[in-house]
Amino acid sequence: MSKTFEKLQPYLDKVMALQTARNLFEWDSQTLAPIESTDYTSKVIGILADEYMKCLTCDEVKKLVKKLKEDKEQEELTSNEKAIIHELNKTIEELESIPPQEFREFNEFTSLSNRAWVKAKKENDYSHFAPYLKKVIEFKKKFAKYRAKNNQEPYEVMLKDFEECFGIKDLDSFFDKIKKEIVPLLKEVAKKADTVDKDYNFLKYDIEKQKEFCKFLAGYIGFDFNKGVIAESAHPFTLNLHNHDVRITNRFIENNLESAIFSVIHEGGHAIYEMNIDDSITMTPVGKGTSMGMHESQSRFYENIIGRSEAFWTPIYQKLVDTYPENLRNVSLKQFIKGINKAEPSLIRTEADELSYPLHIIIRYEIERMIFTEDVDIERLPEIWNKKYEEYLGLTPPNYSQGILQDTHWSYGEFGYFPSYAIGSAVAAQLYAKIKEVMPFEEYLREGNLLPIREYLRDNIHKYGATKNTNQILLDVTGEEFNADYYVKYLKEKYEKLYEL
Amino acid sequence: MSKTFEKLQPYLDKVMALQTARNLFEWDSQTLAPIESTDYTSKVIGILADEYMKCLTCDEVKKLVKKLKEDKEQEELTSNEKAIIHELNKTIEELESIPPQEFREFNEFTSLSNRAWVKAKKENDYSHFAPYLKKVIEFKKKFAKYRAKNNQEPYEVMLKDFEECFGIKDLDSFFDKIKKEIVPLLKEVAKKADTVDKDYNFLKYDIEKQKEFCKFLAGYIGFDFNKGVIAESAHPFTLNLHNHDVRITNRFIENNLESAIFSVIHEGGHAIYEMNIDDSITMTPVGKGTSMGMHESQSRFYENIIGRSEAFWTPIYQKLVDTYPENLRNVSLKQFIKGINKAEPSLIRTEADELSYPLHIIIRYEIERMIFTEDVDIERLPEIWNKKYEEYLGLTPPNYSQGILQDTHWSYGEFGYFPSYAIGSAVAAQLYAKIKEVMPFEEYLREGNLLPIREYLRDNIHKYGATKNTNQILLDVTGEEFNADYYVKYLKEKYEKLYEL
Known part of the structure; x- marks a missing residue:
């Protein structure tokens, strides 16, 4: 040494x-x-x-x-x-x-x-x-x-804290593409939203049983309870002391089946990343996920690409039905898959579908830019928030809790964080395009065998911690740096198929 | 300043x-x-x-x-x-x-x-x-x-860590008095143990309901949930970050009603001490209970003097009956009080009755003295432990978990701690003799009004933290330093009355 x-x-x-x-x-x-x-x-x-x-x-x-x-x-x-x-x-x-x-x-x-x-x-x-x-x-x-260095905009400084490979320019171009390609698609899909019967999701779901099923799900996707714990908090999050102590939280809503299920898969994705950091770098400055963007790519890979696929639910849906026979007896797997992928404008980011999700991010991105470039009156933020929700999603939050107060980030001063979620979704889609080439991805899911997927992510992404940045990882795994086209293509294919557009 | x-x-x-x-x-x-x-x-x-x-x-x-x-x-x-x-x-x-x-x-x-x-x-x-x-x-x-100072024995050094007012000499004389006075009394009482029907205690008690009742009890005796939390652990303990964050744990046994009830009252007593430390000294080196002896006096004051009295249970026993009507419907308050005070030799210190309790301490004290003065083979400790249990209590532990492995203290190196429990019991009795003089103690308990008792303890003991030591506190409150006679008198009076000796 x-x-x-x-x-x-x-x-x-x-x-x-x-x-x-x-x-x-x-x-x-x-x-x-x-x-x-x-x-x-x-x-x-x-x-x-x-x-x-x-x-x-x-x-x-x-x-x-x-x-x-x-x-x-x-x-x-x-x-x-x-x-x-x-x-x-x-x-x-x-x-x-x-x-x-x-x-x-x-x-x-x-x-x-x-x-x-x-x-x-x-x-x-x-x-x-x-x-x-x-x-x-x-x-x-x-x-x-x-x-700030070289007259950097303050917001640029904050963005780079969470994802050093992305600045304002990159995000403007990324979000422009999303607006251009996804907004029309969402409109098409939303027209057909009524054809999806999702009432089952809002029946009464006993919370103790939700806890039990979510614990099962965490283990099923690979959360290792010898190295982690699950607790409850107002807003689900992941926190690790080191790679042998990774903690996630969840919250449970009695009349919403999906909420806790996709939270635990999302946080589970974060946790699996941290649990797979190599022992040789844990407890060092690089013994952590390389960026929030890459972190969110892993959580959203688990939540959306794995967790909202028919293949994933094929071996385990019956277990969910058996947990709540009174509510789900007459809900087929097909209907359930349509339900968990139902796309329509909504108010809560963490419960939004994959398609409208980036719009929630764009709203926050635009408000954060306003806060740090203009002299916005803080008292007016709820009004601005609500207007943007009307403009982009056609909805007005009925109260603060479902509007501007819904996210925890700003209370910690985490401005510049939200774009990571959208970057993460796009990175996940780019990785997915590659993974499908190198392994029988869907087959593994149908068999309930998630280990090869987890091992691939570990060996190609997780174990490196922060020794490589997002673009280096993407280059090594997929042969190119960040490319949002995969994300657009993934969403189009998925939703056109689901909604038979 | x-x-x-x-x-x-x-x-x-x-x-x-x-x-x-x-x-x-x-x-x-x-x-x-x-x-x-x-x-x-x-x-x-x-x-x-x-x-x-x-x-x-x-x-x-x-x-x-x-x-x-x-x-x-x-x-x-x-x-x-x-x-x-x-x-x-x-x-x-x-x-x-x-x-x-x-x-x-x-x-x-x-x-x-x-x-x-x-x-x-x-x-x-x-x-x-x-x-x-x-x-x-x-x-x-x-x-x-x-x-060690001035050729101090190693064990003396350890004892003084937990209670600076007590050394080997003090303890030898204290424990000699206990052996002389209490062992004969325990024998008398044990003869009558068969007259106490306590089978109800070992029926099946739903653990969720135990948790709820123990939470109620904690609040009832004055544990402030705005400044504290209750969790579970293998061995109940109290730990505080400061006077506004005091934590206790409990453990629940399905076929033992008393175990969790008296643990929560015991730990609650510790917690109330710490919660009542004055704001002016919290988070300083003296912002804590003054010694383990004094700490145990408070926990045992709550557990035994308050918690095992008929007056304490008079207003709340019906609530316990209503929680478990199938088990307690036919158990009268009188029978319950006899039950929770049943004295007979037993194996587990934390579940021992008040009368045999000091014998558990004397056994540990004697073994600790052996460890630090003779060169005892660690492999032989279970054998020594079991022999002492046979000698003092007439019982042989059937396994390690109920024998030498029952307590957590040694795993942390906390040798010299156990005597604090006995000192605590004796200090509690000395304080009790005084409190009865200055307030209608029993009446307060019968009314379910524990506040004046808590305030008295706060104003005369708790708020001072470690700015006064045990003997100074006793002198100020009772007019004399430690005097084990009150303990002996208290036990004799209580058990002679209970068992009509």
């Missing part, structure tokens, strides 16, 4: 430990912590964040990283170590641009802000959340200014 | 944050973490412990604490600050005597060792746990040697 790298190791360990502790506090605050703990615990979280930052940006670490970037030192490094130094350098640059005190305040504040969002959503009270949101946006604007 | 103390504050904050993080990992590992996470997460815990130690024993902190102990500086300190400095100095002395690397190894190891105990207990396999126990003991022997 390089002697310089060896000197860096204790700092890497300390940073990893502090980050893992922060992750555990985040998990705990969203799943279990008592309501009055927030003010006190946020102080602890702030101090840990501060220590994390101090350690990463101390003179010794900066000196070592600078040295390790020199050609001579690079020669002595393994490829994993090179990736660690690259990642570390990026993080240090990011942190160095923000004054420590402000970084600490921000971390303390977002924990309060998230708690305020939970309350606001529960009580359908935007005015409770608005002052928090305003302050979070002020933080983010300030931070983006600190960090 | 003293300028020197002000300089110390950031270090206190950091130490508090690291300790809180360690506590959260401990909670998580015992209630939720997936089985394969241990090896990886224990590395994180080790690093946090190491940072904690480094921060507490760094030159700057030592210099500041030393200075703050000078008369001139002490004049500028509030009484809470003085207590913080006293506590800090004690901890630094303790840590300084152990080499950092060994301290870190120990912390990493006990997390593995606890996991091994869980498995060993589950599988009734002492041989799986023995090598871990052996290594934990080696650590503790070494540490005690490092820390």
Whole structure:
């Protein structure tokens, strides 16, 4: 091992430990912590964040990283170590641009802000959340200014945090293509929506049985309960301490069968990615999914390409019918598949069908751009939100909870995150085109044998963690960089077939 | 504020944050973490412990604490600050005597060792746990040697960790009194055990209903769910992040009604102590119960003096009957009170009656003394354990899980802890004698009004945290230091009345 790298190791360990502790506090605050703990615990979280930052940006670490970037030192490094130094350098640059005190305040504040969002959503009270949101946006604007290089737009800075291969230009062109190709298709499909009978989905589904079936589903797709746990929270999410401790949450709605089912498959996809990170890089700066875009590609690959296919349900649909015979006895597999793929404008992003889904993202993308380029009045955001829903989806949210308060992201200051979902869907379609070539994909699903698919994803994507970026992975696996045409083609083929257009 | 103390504050904050993080990992590992996470997460815990130690024993902190102990500086300190400095100095002395690397190894190891105990207990396999126990003991022997002052016995060092007011001499004299007074009483009572019909307790009690009733009980005695949560674990325990986040666990046994009921009251007593710590000292080195002895006095005050009294059950027994009418319809309150106070030799400490309870402690005390003064073969511990159970209680454990593997403490290296339970019982009796003088205690219980009792404990004991030690508290509240006579008197009166001796 390089002697310089060896000197860096204790700092890497300390940073990893502090980050893992922060992750555990985040998990705990969203799943279990008592309501009055927030003010006190946020102080602890702030101090840990501060220590994390101090350690990463101390003179010794900066000196070592600078040295390790020199050609001579690079020669002595393994490829994993090179990736660690690259990642570390990026993080240090990011942190160095923000004054420590402000970084600490921000971390303390977002924990309060998230708690305020939970309350606001529960009580359908935007005015409770608005002052928090305003302050979070002020933080983010300030931070983006600190960090911008070469007159970069603030929003561009934020986008690159989640997907370094995509900026405003890339997204504009991607979303233009979607609008041009998918909006007309959605209109065609929506006309036929009435032909799909989905009433069964909104009957009463006992929650304990939902929990049991979702647990079965998680295991069925490959979630390893020896390395993971499932809990409940207001908004489903995935969080990992390392590759042997990956946690997902779910939420259950009594009169909606699909909601929890596709949440667990979605989060399960994220979790399988993290569980498959190689042991040699877990607990290092590259021991994680390479980007949110790639992460979402895996969750949406599981949720949509696998989870909404007839082949996937062929061996297990009867089990679902047996769980709820009173509701599903007369619902055929064919009707169920049509039901879970029913495309029509709706209000809730996480429950949207594959076809209208990107429109939810485009709305958020456009609002985020407005927030960070114009001086939008935060009080007016619900109005803007509702107008865009009318414009793109022809629907008006009846309240805040089903409108602007539906997503958790902004309460944490995660602006620039949403596009990752659409990128993810498109990356998933591009990967799918390749996988179908190299294995009898549908046959495996029909046999209930998901292992070869999981192993392919592990060996070609997951195990590398963040040692390769999205475009490098796509290039190595599919022979080309990101290409949204696969996504358009996939959606057209799927929906034309389903709706016999 | 003293300028020197002000300089110390950031270090206190950091130490508090690291300790809180360690506590959260401990909670998580015992209630939720997936089985394969241990090896990886224990590395994180080790690093946090190491940072904690480094921060507490760094030159700057030592210099500041030393200075703050000078008369001139002490004049500028509030009484809470003085207590913080006293506590800090004690901890630094303790840590300084152990080499950092060994301290870190120990912390990493006990997390593995606890996991091994869980498995060993589950599988009734002492041989799986023995090598871990052996290594934990080696650590503790070494540490005690490092820390011993003036030829102190190693076991004395350990005892004082949990209760600084009690050493081997105090305990020998306390336990001698117990043996002399209580053993004959237990024999008398045991003769009449057959007259108590307790078969109802071992019928089938639906676990979901147990959970609901225990949740009710926790709230009834004053556990504040806005500041606390209840989860499940192999062995019930209490853990707090601060006074606004106090957590207890319980475990449920289908064919034992009492087990979970008295566990939740016991842990609830611990939790109420921590919830009542004053806001001005929470998250400081003295923002915690003053000693394990005093802590156990509060849990046992709730469990035994309140929870096993007829007055306590008078307003709520019908609710229990209504929860399980098929089992309890024909069990009168009188029979139930006799049942929950039935005294007879038994195998499991946590389920033992008040009268035989101290014998379980004496057995552990004697074995711990053997471990740390003689060179006992660890393989022989089950044999020694079983012999002592035969000698004191006339019973032989049929397996390891109900014998030497029943308690979690040793897996964490918590030797010297057990006597706190007996000290706690005796302190509780001493406090009880006083409380009965100052308020209509029984009347309050009969009215279902536990608030005045809780307020009295808060204002006279809880709020002070560790700013006063056990004997100071007893002196201030009862007018005298620890006096085991109250305990003996309490037990005699209670059991003579119950069994009409």
